[in-house]
Amino acid sequence: MEEDECLNEFRVRKCDLPILVDVLGIPNEIVCDQRSVVGGVEALCMLLKRLAYPCRYSDMMQRFGHRQVPVLCMATNSVLDYIYSAHHHRITQWNVNILNPVALRNYADCILQMGAPLDNCFGFIDGTVRPIARPGVTQRILYNGHKRIHSLKYQAVAIPNGLIAHLYGPVEGKKHDSGMLAESGLLALLQRHAISVDGHPMCVYGDPAYPLRVHLQAPFRHVHLTPQMMNPLSLASLPQKLNGVIPTPSPTFVVCPVLSLFTKPPVGLANPLHGLLPCLFCFGPVRL
Structure with missing residues (x-):
């Protein structure tokens, strides 16, 4: 060959x-x-x-x-x-080889350089719904009402170099992202290990489905971006239009090779080694 x-x-x-x-x-x-x-x-x-x-x-x-x-x-x-x-322990547990304090600081600096309003965010968290064929039993447990499909769900944390830093799942398709977060024990791991070299807490960023914590940041719920907020050129001239008043940090889009985790597996195939797909994560207005 x-x-x-x-x-x-x-x-x-x-x-x-x-x-x-x-x-x-x-x-x-x-x-x-x-x-x-x-x-x-x-x-x-x-x-x-x-x-x-x-x-x-x-x-x-x-x-x-x-x-x-x-x-x-x-x-x-x-x-x-x-x-x-x-x-599997490299992604289902806290991997100090890629999640040590020095590495966390480097990840946060990379994200900050992309225009993120947070200077201590080292990764992104999200849940992914992977469709399966309709099972003969336990259909209600595996049915995801939001996507209207039978599925398995996973939770993953991605870091700027494209690696999966932490993975939890599979769980039943009806489980909410906040429920997966509680079951995974990720918050406890973050509180124990997500500390920078100088002792400051580091955080991950998720969508509005997640609760706001010191180590977990999320945008405001039910906020819609205006066309002006979506246009980077208009943001550049915004301070002059406001007579020198500097606004709060604007939403910034960060494209990160994060993981929607899997190509569609057949029924019962739930092993987390099925190829990675890029995800688009968005910084909305940050709650501090």
Whole structure:
């Protein structure tokens, strides 16, 4: 397989595959439930192929030596389960490697440079609704009235470098974002760890569905942006129009490669390793 072909099919360069295997700690052989043996690199490529673009296992047979569909399925799921069991703590718990005080300050500085009105915001929090097929039982629990679909929900915190800093879920589709926040215990983690080097509290920014806390900021509810507020050029001349009176910080849009987390999974597939989509987060008028 050529380099560009590998990148196109797996979204990973061919020269980086051995590094990825080593970093993830993939074993040399993956033994499936019916005792089929698949090489570690090959099994990882199966997973990458499966996650790179929606496809059937039968579409992967030619690429992987005409292995049977059950073997492809079991090998892919085995690698997926192994990666999750070995590394899920990096996003389901507080990861000091990327969330230490120095790193939090750097994230906040990057967001501030984009025009944000907060100087201590290091990330963004939101919930995402992932549709599933209508289940045969517990339909009311999984039904999301806002989106009008049966779904699973996740809560994630994203940081400016595009990584998921914290992930919670899945929960039933009817759960409100504030309910997920309470169940996740994220506020307690923020109170314990979200402190800058100089001892000041750091915060994440969410939409109006979240409560206002020291470590969690959100815009005013039921506020609509006027066309003038949406136009950056009009904001630049606003102080002169107000005879030198400086207004409060204006809403600023921040495009951040944050995560709506998953491509649509089939029924029951709720593993948080299904590709990332960019999200658009917006700073509304900040409540201080």
